[in-house]
Amino acid sequence: MPVVVPTTLAGVFEALAADPHAHLLAGGTDFMVEVNFGHRRPPGVVALRAVSELRSWRIEGDQIVLGSGLTYADLASGAIASRLPALAAAARTVGSPQIRNAGTLGGNVATASPAGDTLPVLVALDASIDLASAAGLRTMGWAEFFMGAKKTARRPDEVVTAVRIPVIDSREDYLKVGTRNAMVISVAGVCVCVDFTNRRVQCGLGSVGPVALRAPEAEGWVAEHIDWNARAVPDPRTYETFGSMVGAAARPIDDHRSTAQYRRHAVGVLAQRALMRLV
Amino acid sequence: MAYENGARENVTYRLRVNGRDHDVAEGWLGESLLYVVRERLGLPGAKNACDQGECGSCSVLMDASLVCACLVLAASAVGAEITTIEGLSTGAGATRGPSATQGSGALTDVQTAFLEEGAVQCGFCTPGLIMAVHDLLDRLPSPTDLEVREAISGNLCRCTGYGRILAAVEAVAVGRRTVGEPDKPAPSTRPS
Numbered sequence: 003m004p005v006v007v008p009t010t011l012a013g014v015f016e017a018l019a020a021d022p023h024a025h026l027l028a029g030g031t032d033f034m035v036e037v038n039f040g041h042r043r044p045p046g047v048v049a050l051r052a053v054s055e056l057r058s059w060r061i062e063g064d065q066i067v068l069g070s071g072l073t074y075a076d077l078a079s080g081a082i083a084s085r086l087p088a089l090a091a092a093a094r095t096v097g098s099p100q101i102r103n104a105g106t107l108g109g110n111v112a113t114a115s116p117a118g119d120t121l122p123v124l125v126a127l128d129a130s131i132d133l134a135s136a137a138g139l140r141t142m143g144w145a146e147f148f149m150g151a152k153k154t155a156r157r158p159d160e161v162v163t164a165v166r167i168p169v170i171d172s173r174e175d176y177l178k179v180g181t182r183n184a185m186v187i188s189v190a191g192v193c194v195c196v197d198f199t200n201r202r203v204q205c206g207l208g209s210v211g212p213v214a215l216r217a218p219e220a221e222g223w224v225a226e227h228i229d230w231n232a233r234a235v236p237d238p239r240t241y242e243t244f245g246s247m248v249g250a251a252a253r254p255i256d257d258h259r260s261t262a263q264y265r266r267h268a269v270g271v272l273a274q275r276a277l278m279r280l281v
Numbered sequence: 282m283a284y285e286n287g288a289r290e291n292v293t294y295r296l297r298v299n300g301r302d303h304d305v306a307e308g309w310l311g312e313s314l315l316y317v318v319r320e321r322l323g324l325p326g327a328k329n330a331c332d333q334g335e336c337g338s339c340s341v342l343m344d345a346s347l348v349c350a351c352l353v354l355a356a357s358a359v360g361a362e363i364t365t366i367e368g369l370s371t372g373a374g375a376t377r378g379p380s381a382t383q384g385s386g387a388l389t390d391v392q393t394a395f396l397e398e399g400a401v402q403c404g405f406c407t408p409g410l411i412m413a414v415h416d417l418l419d420r421l422p423s424p425t426d427l428e429v430r431e432a433i434s435g436n437l438c439r440c441t442g443y444g445r446i447l448a449a450v451e452a453v454a455v456g457r458r459t460v461g462e463p464d465k466p467a468p469s470t471r472p473s
Contacts, residue, residue: 004292004310005356027357031334034352037311038332044311049357075346098435099413101334103346104353184434185335 005047011055011163014048015136018159021046026161028109029073031101056108056163065166067132070108075099077107077120086167088126088174088193092119095178098185108162111147114154114213117188121148121214123176124165126193126206132164133157141166144214151212170199173280177272178208189260190268192248194276201230205273210252210265220247220273228281235281245274294356298322299368305355314358315339315350318365326366326408337436340409341365347416349435366408369415390453391415398449402440410436414450423454 006017006024018024024046027033036042050056056071059082066085068077074093076082083090096102096119110118111131124144131147133140133156147155156162174195180186191208203224205217224247227240235241249270254262292310296303296317303322313332318324318341328338332351339350342364350365370389391414394400401407410433417424417432424432429450438446 005294005354007357007359027354030352030354030357034313034354035333037354038313038351047310047354047357049354051357052360097334098337099416099432100337100340100347100349100435101352104348184431 005049007049007052009052009054011053011134011161014050014053014161015134015159017048018161019136021048022158024048026050026112028071028112029105031097031105032109032113032115050106050108050161061169062166064169066169068107068165068167070106070111070132070162070164072107074102074105074107074120078102085169086123086127086174088176088195089120089123089167092123092176092178092191092193095119095176095180095183095186095188095191101185107165111165112154112156112162114148114150114152116151116212116214117191117209118214119176119178119188119191119208122191122206122208123174123193124167124206125214125216126174126195126204127167128204130166131162132166133160134163135160139163148213170197172197172199175276175279177276179268179272187259190252190254190265190272192269192272192276194273194280196228196277196280198230198233201225201228203228203277205248205251207248207252207269207273209259210254210269212253215251215253217248217251217273220244220251223247224277233281235277241274241278244277245270245272248273292356294359296322296355296358296363297361298324298363299365308355310356312355313351314341314343314353314355314363317355318350318363324365324367328405328408330405334435335437336406336409337413337433338406338409340412340436342412342416347413366412369411389415390456391418391449394449394452394456395446398445398452400441400445400449406436406438406440410438410446414453417450418453418457422457424450 008014008017025044027047027049056069059068074096077093078090110120130141130143172195176193178191179189188209190210193206195204203221205221207215224244229236249266252266252269254265256262292308293306305321315327315329327341327350330336330338334349334352340347341350344361370387391411413433413436
Protein backbone atom coordinates (compact mmCIF):
# COMPACT_ATOMS: atom_id res chain seq x y z
CA MET A 3 0.00 0.00 0.00
CA PRO A 4 2.58 2.58 -0.93
CA VAL A 5 0.43 5.36 -2.37
CA VAL A 6 -3.25 5.69 -1.47
CA VAL A 7 -5.56 8.21 -3.12
CA PRO A 8 -8.77 8.24 -1.06
CA THR A 9 -11.81 10.18 -2.24
CA THR A 10 -13.32 10.81 1.20
CA LEU A 11 -12.01 11.95 4.56
CA ALA A 12 -13.15 8.63 6.05
CA GLY A 13 -10.95 6.93 3.46
CA VAL A 14 -8.01 9.10 4.56
CA PHE A 15 -8.46 8.06 8.21
CA GLU A 16 -8.68 4.43 7.16
CA ALA A 17 -5.46 4.69 5.13
CA LEU A 18 -3.67 6.46 8.01
CA ALA A 19 -4.79 3.76 10.45
CA ALA A 20 -3.36 1.11 8.13
CA ASP A 21 -0.09 3.00 7.60
CA PRO A 22 0.47 5.44 10.50
CA HIS A 23 3.85 6.56 9.12
CA ALA A 24 2.46 7.54 5.73
CA HIS A 25 3.08 11.09 4.61
CA LEU A 26 -0.02 13.21 3.98
CA LEU A 27 0.37 14.73 0.54
CA ALA A 28 -1.49 17.91 -0.40
CA GLY A 29 -0.40 19.90 -3.49
CA GLY A 30 3.10 18.42 -3.51
CA THR A 31 4.87 21.70 -4.29
CA ASP A 32 7.20 21.37 -1.28
CA PHE A 33 7.16 17.60 -0.82
CA MET A 34 8.06 16.64 -4.39
CA VAL A 35 11.07 18.97 -4.44
CA GLU A 36 12.49 17.05 -1.47
CA VAL A 37 11.68 13.71 -3.11
CA ASN A 38 13.11 14.75 -6.50
CA PHE A 39 16.39 15.78 -4.88
CA GLY A 40 16.61 12.60 -2.84
CA HIS A 41 16.20 14.40 0.49
CA ARG A 42 13.11 12.45 1.43
CA ARG A 43 12.04 8.85 0.88
CA PRO A 44 8.48 8.49 2.08
CA PRO A 45 7.58 5.07 3.51
CA GLY A 46 4.08 5.60 2.21
CA VAL A 47 1.86 8.39 0.95
CA VAL A 48 -1.78 9.22 1.52
CA ALA A 49 -2.71 11.79 -1.14
CA LEU A 50 -5.46 14.28 -0.35
CA ARG A 51 -5.84 15.39 -3.98
CA ALA A 52 -9.08 13.49 -4.67
CA VAL A 53 -10.86 14.35 -1.40
CA SER A 54 -13.35 16.79 -2.92
CA GLU A 55 -14.98 17.65 0.42
CA LEU A 56 -11.76 19.48 1.38
CA ARG A 57 -11.93 21.76 -1.65
CA SER A 58 -14.98 23.77 -0.65
CA TRP A 59 -15.81 26.73 1.56
CA ARG A 60 -18.81 27.98 3.46
CA ILE A 61 -20.05 30.62 5.87
CA GLU A 62 -20.74 29.13 9.28
CA GLY A 63 -22.20 31.62 11.76
CA ASP A 64 -19.70 34.45 12.06
CA GLN A 65 -16.88 32.53 10.38
CA ILE A 66 -15.69 31.80 6.87
CA VAL A 67 -14.63 28.16 6.78
CA LEU A 68 -12.09 27.43 4.04
CA GLY A 69 -11.43 23.81 3.13
CA SER A 70 -7.77 22.85 3.35
CA GLY A 71 -7.79 21.53 -0.22
CA LEU A 72 -8.50 24.93 -1.75
CA THR A 73 -5.62 25.88 -4.00
CA TYR A 74 -3.91 29.26 -4.09
CA ALA A 75 -5.68 29.77 -7.43
CA ASP A 76 -9.04 29.11 -5.71
CA LEU A 77 -8.20 31.72 -3.05
CA ALA A 78 -6.92 34.32 -5.51
CA SER A 79 -10.15 34.88 -7.43
CA GLY A 80 -13.92 34.78 -7.23
CA ALA A 81 -16.08 34.88 -4.12
CA ILE A 82 -13.31 33.98 -1.67
CA ALA A 83 -11.07 36.75 -2.99
CA SER A 84 -13.78 39.38 -2.62
CA ARG A 85 -14.43 38.32 0.99
CA LEU A 86 -10.78 37.87 1.97
CA PRO A 87 -8.73 40.31 -0.14
CA ALA A 88 -5.49 39.98 1.85
CA LEU A 89 -5.59 36.21 1.60
CA ALA A 90 -6.22 36.53 -2.15
CA ALA A 91 -3.29 38.94 -2.48
CA ALA A 92 -1.03 36.55 -0.58
CA ALA A 93 -2.17 33.59 -2.67
CA ARG A 94 -1.49 35.53 -5.87
CA THR A 95 2.12 36.15 -4.84
CA VAL A 96 2.81 32.42 -4.49
CA GLY A 97 5.00 30.88 -7.19
CA SER A 98 3.50 30.85 -10.64
CA PRO A 99 0.15 29.82 -12.16
CA GLN A 100 1.40 26.22 -12.16
CA ILE A 101 2.26 26.36 -8.45
CA ARG A 102 -0.97 28.16 -7.55
CA ASN A 103 -2.99 25.47 -9.32
CA ALA A 104 -1.33 22.76 -7.23
CA GLY A 105 -0.41 24.20 -3.83
CA THR A 106 -3.12 24.32 -1.18
CA LEU A 107 -4.06 26.36 1.87
CA GLY A 108 -3.89 23.24 4.03
CA GLY A 109 -0.45 22.39 2.70
CA ASN A 110 0.82 25.88 3.53
CA VAL A 111 -0.65 25.63 7.04
CA ALA A 112 0.57 22.11 7.80
CA THR A 113 4.06 22.71 6.34
CA ALA A 114 4.35 25.85 8.50
CA SER A 115 7.35 27.29 6.68
CA PRO A 116 8.56 30.58 8.17
CA ALA A 117 8.03 32.02 4.66
CA GLY A 118 4.56 30.54 4.04
CA ASP A 119 2.67 33.32 2.30
CA THR A 120 -0.80 32.71 3.68
CA LEU A 121 0.41 32.44 7.27
CA PRO A 122 0.88 36.17 8.07
CA VAL A 123 -2.67 36.67 6.78
CA LEU A 124 -4.12 33.87 8.91
CA VAL A 125 -2.29 35.20 11.94
CA ALA A 126 -3.49 38.78 11.34
CA LEU A 127 -7.08 37.61 10.80
CA ASP A 128 -7.06 35.50 13.99
CA ALA A 129 -7.69 32.25 12.14
CA SER A 130 -8.17 28.90 13.76
CA ILE A 131 -7.37 25.50 12.33
CA ASP A 132 -9.65 22.46 12.11
CA LEU A 133 -7.86 19.17 12.78
CA ALA A 134 -9.78 15.98 12.08
CA SER A 135 -8.91 12.39 12.86
CA ALA A 136 -10.70 9.11 13.39
CA ALA A 137 -10.92 10.21 17.04
CA GLY A 138 -12.87 13.37 16.18
CA LEU A 139 -12.52 17.04 15.34
CA ARG A 140 -10.70 19.74 17.28
CA THR A 141 -10.29 23.41 16.45
CA MET A 142 -7.17 25.23 17.54
CA GLY A 143 -6.25 28.91 17.47
CA TRP A 144 -3.27 29.88 15.29
CA ALA A 145 -1.08 30.78 18.28
CA GLU A 146 -1.40 27.28 19.69
CA PHE A 147 -1.15 25.55 16.31
CA PHE A 148 2.05 27.12 14.95
CA MET A 149 4.78 25.96 17.32
CA GLY A 150 7.94 26.82 15.41
CA ALA A 151 9.64 26.68 12.04
CA LYS A 152 7.92 23.74 10.26
CA LYS A 153 6.47 22.62 13.60
CA THR A 154 2.77 22.48 14.35
CA ALA A 155 0.49 20.94 16.96
CA ARG A 156 -0.94 18.52 14.37
CA ARG A 157 -0.71 14.89 15.45
CA PRO A 158 0.39 12.39 12.78
CA ASP A 159 -3.10 10.87 12.70
CA GLU A 160 -4.71 14.24 12.10
CA VAL A 161 -5.59 16.02 8.88
CA VAL A 162 -5.83 19.81 8.60
CA THR A 163 -9.33 19.97 7.17
CA ALA A 164 -10.19 23.66 7.30
CA VAL A 165 -9.17 27.15 8.32
CA ARG A 166 -11.72 29.33 10.12
CA ILE A 167 -11.61 33.10 9.75
CA PRO A 168 -13.93 35.48 11.63
CA VAL A 169 -16.23 37.59 9.43
CA ILE A 170 -15.62 41.25 10.23
CA ASP A 171 -16.04 44.64 8.60
CA SER A 172 -12.46 45.37 7.62
CA ARG A 173 -9.95 46.62 5.14
CA GLU A 174 -6.95 44.38 4.72
CA ASP A 175 -3.94 43.86 2.48
CA TYR A 176 -0.85 41.70 2.11
CA LEU A 177 2.46 43.02 0.82
CA LYS A 178 5.61 41.05 0.18
CA VAL A 179 9.23 41.67 -0.78
CA GLY A 180 11.15 39.24 -2.97
CA THR A 181 13.66 39.36 -5.77
CA ARG A 182 11.04 39.30 -8.54
CA ASN A 183 7.26 39.22 -8.87
CA ALA A 184 6.88 35.54 -9.74
CA MET A 185 8.45 32.37 -8.38
CA VAL A 186 9.82 33.97 -5.30
CA ILE A 187 9.98 32.87 -1.70
CA SER A 188 9.15 35.79 0.55
CA VAL A 189 12.04 37.79 2.04
CA ALA A 190 9.53 39.69 4.16
CA GLY A 191 5.73 39.76 4.11
CA VAL A 192 3.12 41.74 6.01
CA CYS A 193 -0.64 41.51 6.36
CA VAL A 194 -2.39 44.52 7.88
CA CYS A 195 -6.05 44.24 8.79
CA VAL A 196 -7.97 47.33 9.92
CA ASP A 197 -10.93 45.88 11.77
CA PHE A 198 -13.82 48.37 11.92
CA THR A 199 -16.05 45.92 13.77
CA ASN A 200 -13.79 45.77 16.81
CA ARG A 201 -11.95 49.06 16.17
CA ARG A 202 -8.52 47.50 16.18
CA VAL A 203 -5.62 46.90 13.81
CA GLN A 204 -4.04 43.48 13.44
CA CYS A 205 -0.73 42.90 11.77
CA GLY A 206 0.86 39.59 10.74
CA LEU A 207 4.55 39.36 9.80
CA GLY A 208 6.06 36.64 7.63
CA SER A 209 9.66 35.53 6.99
CA VAL A 210 10.90 37.54 9.97
CA GLY A 211 10.66 34.85 12.62
CA PRO A 212 10.36 31.08 13.02
CA VAL A 213 6.58 31.43 12.68
CA ALA A 214 4.35 34.24 11.48
CA LEU A 215 4.32 36.90 14.19
CA ARG A 216 1.98 39.59 15.40
CA ALA A 217 3.04 43.10 16.37
CA PRO A 218 0.93 43.75 19.48
CA GLU A 219 2.55 47.03 20.55
CA ALA A 220 2.30 48.55 17.10
CA GLU A 221 -1.29 47.32 16.77
CA GLY A 222 -2.35 48.80 20.11
CA TRP A 223 -0.62 52.10 19.44
CA VAL A 224 -2.00 52.62 15.94
CA ALA A 225 -5.56 51.81 17.00
CA GLU A 226 -5.41 54.95 19.20
CA HIS A 227 -4.34 57.04 16.21
CA ILE A 228 -7.14 56.15 13.81
CA ASP A 229 -10.33 58.20 13.58
CA TRP A 230 -12.65 55.21 13.57
CA ASN A 231 -15.77 57.20 12.62
CA ALA A 232 -14.05 58.84 9.64
CA ARG A 233 -12.10 55.66 8.87
CA ALA A 234 -8.99 57.78 8.43
CA VAL A 235 -5.64 58.58 10.00
CA PRO A 236 -5.66 62.27 11.05
CA ASP A 237 -1.89 62.63 11.58
CA PRO A 238 0.18 61.42 8.60
CA ARG A 239 3.20 60.83 10.87
CA THR A 240 1.26 57.86 12.24
CA TYR A 241 2.19 55.70 9.26
CA GLU A 242 5.92 55.96 9.73
CA THR A 243 5.77 55.38 13.47
CA PHE A 244 3.56 52.36 12.92
CA GLY A 245 6.08 51.01 10.40
CA SER A 246 9.02 51.36 12.77
CA MET A 247 7.06 49.77 15.61
CA VAL A 248 6.20 46.83 13.35
CA GLY A 249 9.88 46.54 12.40
CA ALA A 250 10.75 46.40 16.09
CA ALA A 251 8.40 43.43 16.54
CA ALA A 252 10.23 41.36 13.92
CA ARG A 253 12.62 38.58 14.94
CA PRO A 254 14.54 38.17 11.68
CA ILE A 255 17.68 36.20 10.95
CA ASP A 256 20.42 36.36 8.32
CA ASP A 257 20.16 33.57 5.75
CA HIS A 258 20.83 32.87 2.07
CA ARG A 259 17.81 34.95 1.03
CA SER A 260 18.46 38.15 2.95
CA THR A 261 19.84 39.76 6.09
CA ALA A 262 18.09 40.33 9.39
CA GLN A 263 18.72 44.07 9.06
CA TYR A 264 17.09 44.31 5.64
CA ARG A 265 14.17 42.15 6.70
CA ARG A 266 13.44 44.33 9.73
CA HIS A 267 13.59 47.44 7.55
CA ALA A 268 11.46 45.91 4.79
CA VAL A 269 8.76 44.62 7.09
CA GLY A 270 8.39 48.10 8.59
CA VAL A 271 8.14 49.77 5.19
CA LEU A 272 5.59 47.20 4.04
CA ALA A 273 3.47 47.72 7.15
CA GLN A 274 3.59 51.50 6.70
CA ARG A 275 2.64 51.19 3.03
CA ALA A 276 -0.17 48.74 3.75
CA LEU A 277 -1.68 51.04 6.37
CA MET A 278 -1.51 53.99 3.94
CA ARG A 279 -3.44 51.95 1.39
CA LEU A 280 -6.11 50.98 3.90
CA VAL A 281 -6.88 54.14 5.95
CA MET B 282 17.66 10.95 -9.58
CA ALA B 283 18.98 9.73 -6.24
CA TYR B 284 16.77 6.71 -5.82
CA GLU B 285 19.59 4.31 -5.03
CA ASN B 286 19.68 4.69 -1.25
CA GLY B 287 17.50 1.83 -0.10
CA ALA B 288 15.15 -0.77 -1.44
CA ARG B 289 12.90 0.04 -4.37
CA GLU B 290 9.23 -0.62 -3.88
CA ASN B 291 7.63 -1.67 -7.12
CA VAL B 292 4.14 -0.35 -7.67
CA THR B 293 1.61 -0.77 -10.40
CA TYR B 294 -0.90 1.89 -11.27
CA ARG B 295 -2.76 3.25 -14.27
CA LEU B 296 -2.47 6.79 -15.61
CA ARG B 297 -4.69 8.40 -18.20
CA VAL B 298 -2.48 10.46 -20.49
CA ASN B 299 -3.63 12.14 -23.72
CA GLY B 300 -6.86 10.18 -23.68
CA ARG B 301 -5.20 6.79 -23.32
CA ASP B 302 -4.72 4.52 -20.33
CA HIS B 303 -1.14 3.61 -19.55
CA ASP B 304 -0.12 0.97 -17.03
CA VAL B 305 2.97 1.91 -15.06
CA ALA B 306 4.31 -1.45 -13.99
CA GLU B 307 7.82 -0.86 -12.74
CA GLY B 308 7.74 2.50 -11.13
CA TRP B 309 9.17 3.59 -7.81
CA LEU B 310 6.70 5.11 -5.40
CA GLY B 311 8.40 8.50 -5.41
CA GLU B 312 8.61 9.06 -9.15
CA SER B 313 7.29 12.36 -10.43
CA LEU B 314 4.75 12.50 -13.20
CA LEU B 315 7.44 14.14 -15.33
CA TYR B 316 9.80 11.21 -14.89
CA VAL B 317 7.04 8.73 -15.65
CA VAL B 318 5.75 10.40 -18.83
CA ARG B 319 9.28 10.89 -20.18
CA GLU B 320 11.06 7.73 -19.11
CA ARG B 321 8.27 5.15 -18.79
CA LEU B 322 5.59 6.29 -21.24
CA GLY B 323 7.92 7.51 -23.99
CA LEU B 324 6.51 11.03 -24.10
CA PRO B 325 9.57 13.31 -24.05
CA GLY B 326 7.76 16.57 -24.92
CA ALA B 327 7.61 17.82 -21.32
CA LYS B 328 11.17 18.84 -20.48
CA ASN B 329 13.15 18.15 -17.32
CA ALA B 330 15.24 21.05 -16.08
CA CYS B 331 14.89 22.22 -12.50
CA ASP B 332 12.89 19.40 -10.86
CA GLN B 333 11.51 21.96 -8.39
CA GLY B 334 8.70 23.79 -10.16
CA GLU B 335 10.79 26.87 -10.95
CA CYS B 336 11.15 26.70 -14.72
CA GLY B 337 7.80 25.52 -16.09
CA SER B 338 9.39 23.47 -18.85
CA CYS B 339 7.51 20.36 -17.66
CA SER B 340 4.07 22.03 -17.68
CA VAL B 341 1.17 19.67 -18.36
CA LEU B 342 -2.57 19.83 -17.83
CA MET B 343 -3.97 17.74 -15.02
CA ASP B 344 -7.79 17.71 -14.95
CA ALA B 345 -7.64 20.83 -17.16
CA SER B 346 -5.39 22.65 -14.70
CA LEU B 347 -1.86 23.73 -15.65
CA VAL B 348 0.72 22.17 -13.29
CA CYS B 349 4.40 21.32 -13.20
CA ALA B 350 4.66 17.58 -13.86
CA CYS B 351 7.83 17.45 -11.74
CA LEU B 352 5.77 18.38 -8.66
CA VAL B 353 3.07 15.74 -9.17
CA LEU B 354 3.63 12.38 -7.53
CA ALA B 355 2.81 10.13 -10.49
CA ALA B 356 1.18 7.40 -8.42
CA SER B 357 -1.16 9.99 -6.88
CA ALA B 358 -2.36 11.11 -10.33
CA VAL B 359 -4.45 7.97 -10.74
CA GLY B 360 -7.88 8.93 -12.05
CA ALA B 361 -6.77 12.30 -13.37
CA GLU B 362 -6.97 13.31 -17.03
CA ILE B 363 -3.44 14.30 -18.01
CA THR B 364 -2.56 16.15 -21.21
CA THR B 365 1.03 16.61 -22.34
CA ILE B 366 2.25 18.65 -25.29
CA GLU B 367 1.97 15.48 -27.39
CA GLY B 368 -1.78 15.38 -26.74
CA LEU B 369 -2.59 19.01 -27.50
CA SER B 370 -3.72 18.74 -31.08
CA THR B 371 -6.28 16.04 -31.74
CA GLY B 372 -4.62 12.83 -32.69
CA ALA B 373 -1.26 14.51 -32.89
CA GLY B 374 1.87 13.43 -31.13
CA ALA B 375 5.61 13.52 -31.41
CA THR B 376 6.14 9.86 -30.74
CA ARG B 377 9.10 7.85 -29.64
CA GLY B 378 8.29 5.14 -27.13
CA PRO B 379 6.15 2.09 -27.82
CA SER B 380 3.22 3.39 -25.81
CA ALA B 381 3.20 6.94 -27.17
CA THR B 382 0.12 8.23 -28.90
CA GLN B 383 0.41 8.02 -32.66
CA GLY B 384 -1.12 10.86 -34.61
CA SER B 385 -0.94 13.23 -37.50
CA GLY B 386 1.53 15.59 -35.84
CA ALA B 387 -0.53 18.61 -36.96
CA LEU B 388 0.41 21.80 -35.12
CA THR B 389 -2.00 23.84 -33.03
CA ASP B 390 -2.53 27.54 -33.68
CA VAL B 391 -0.27 28.37 -30.74
CA GLN B 392 2.53 26.16 -32.04
CA THR B 393 2.18 27.70 -35.51
CA ALA B 394 2.25 31.22 -34.10
CA PHE B 395 5.40 30.45 -32.09
CA LEU B 396 7.10 29.36 -35.31
CA GLU B 397 5.85 32.27 -37.39
CA GLU B 398 6.72 34.91 -34.79
CA GLY B 399 10.18 33.51 -34.09
CA ALA B 400 9.25 32.67 -30.48
CA VAL B 401 11.34 29.48 -30.61
CA GLN B 402 15.09 29.61 -30.33
CA CYS B 403 16.75 26.70 -28.54
CA GLY B 404 13.27 25.24 -28.04
CA PHE B 405 13.77 23.77 -24.58
CA CYS B 406 11.16 25.95 -22.86
CA THR B 407 8.78 25.83 -25.83
CA PRO B 408 6.58 22.84 -24.88
CA GLY B 409 5.96 24.29 -21.42
CA LEU B 410 5.20 27.73 -22.82
CA ILE B 411 2.86 26.29 -25.44
CA MET B 412 0.96 24.49 -22.67
CA ALA B 413 0.79 27.69 -20.60
CA VAL B 414 -0.41 29.77 -23.56
CA HIS B 415 -3.11 27.24 -24.50
CA ASP B 416 -4.26 27.23 -20.89
CA LEU B 417 -4.37 31.04 -20.83
CA LEU B 418 -6.22 31.52 -24.11
CA ASP B 419 -8.74 28.78 -23.32
CA ARG B 420 -9.63 30.64 -20.13
CA LEU B 421 -9.15 34.23 -21.34
CA PRO B 422 -9.53 34.63 -25.11
CA SER B 423 -8.56 38.33 -25.04
CA PRO B 424 -5.95 38.69 -22.30
CA THR B 425 -4.35 42.02 -21.45
CA ASP B 426 -0.58 42.32 -21.62
CA LEU B 427 -0.39 41.98 -17.83
CA GLU B 428 -2.54 38.84 -17.91
CA VAL B 429 -0.27 37.31 -20.54
CA ARG B 430 2.84 38.15 -18.54
CA GLU B 431 1.32 36.69 -15.37
CA ALA B 432 0.22 33.55 -17.23
CA ILE B 433 3.75 32.84 -18.47
CA SER B 434 5.51 34.02 -15.31
CA GLY B 435 6.20 30.42 -14.33
CA ASN B 436 7.94 29.56 -17.60
CA LEU B 437 11.56 30.57 -17.97
CA CYS B 438 13.01 31.26 -21.42
CA ARG B 439 16.67 32.23 -21.56
CA CYS B 440 16.89 32.83 -25.32
CA THR B 441 14.12 35.02 -26.62
CA GLY B 442 13.77 37.80 -24.07
CA TYR B 443 10.03 36.99 -24.23
CA GLY B 444 9.17 39.72 -26.78
CA ARG B 445 8.49 37.28 -29.58
CA ILE B 446 6.60 34.98 -27.24
CA LEU B 447 4.29 37.86 -26.30
CA ALA B 448 3.89 38.61 -30.02
CA ALA B 449 2.95 34.98 -30.67
CA VAL B 450 0.30 35.05 -27.92
CA GLU B 451 -1.13 38.24 -29.39
CA ALA B 452 -1.18 36.69 -32.87
CA VAL B 453 -3.14 33.67 -31.63
CA ALA B 454 -5.62 35.83 -29.72
CA VAL B 455 -6.23 37.97 -32.80
CA GLY B 456 -6.39 34.90 -35.04
CA ARG B 457 -8.98 33.17 -32.88
CA ARG B 458 -11.12 36.31 -32.75
CA THR B 459 -10.92 36.73 -36.51
CA VAL B 460 -12.01 33.16 -37.09
CA GLY B 461 -14.71 33.06 -34.42
CA GLU B 462 -16.12 36.59 -34.39
CA PRO B 463 -15.19 38.69 -37.41
CA ASP B 464 -16.83 41.84 -36.03
CA LYS B 465 -14.74 42.01 -32.86
CA PRO B 466 -12.51 45.11 -32.60
CA ALA B 467 -8.85 45.02 -33.52
CA PRO B 468 -6.30 44.28 -30.77
CA SER B 469 -5.17 47.90 -30.44
CA THR B 470 -8.55 48.85 -28.98
CA ARG B 471 -8.47 46.19 -26.29
CA PRO B 472 -8.05 47.35 -22.72
CA SER B 473 -4.50 46.88 -21.59
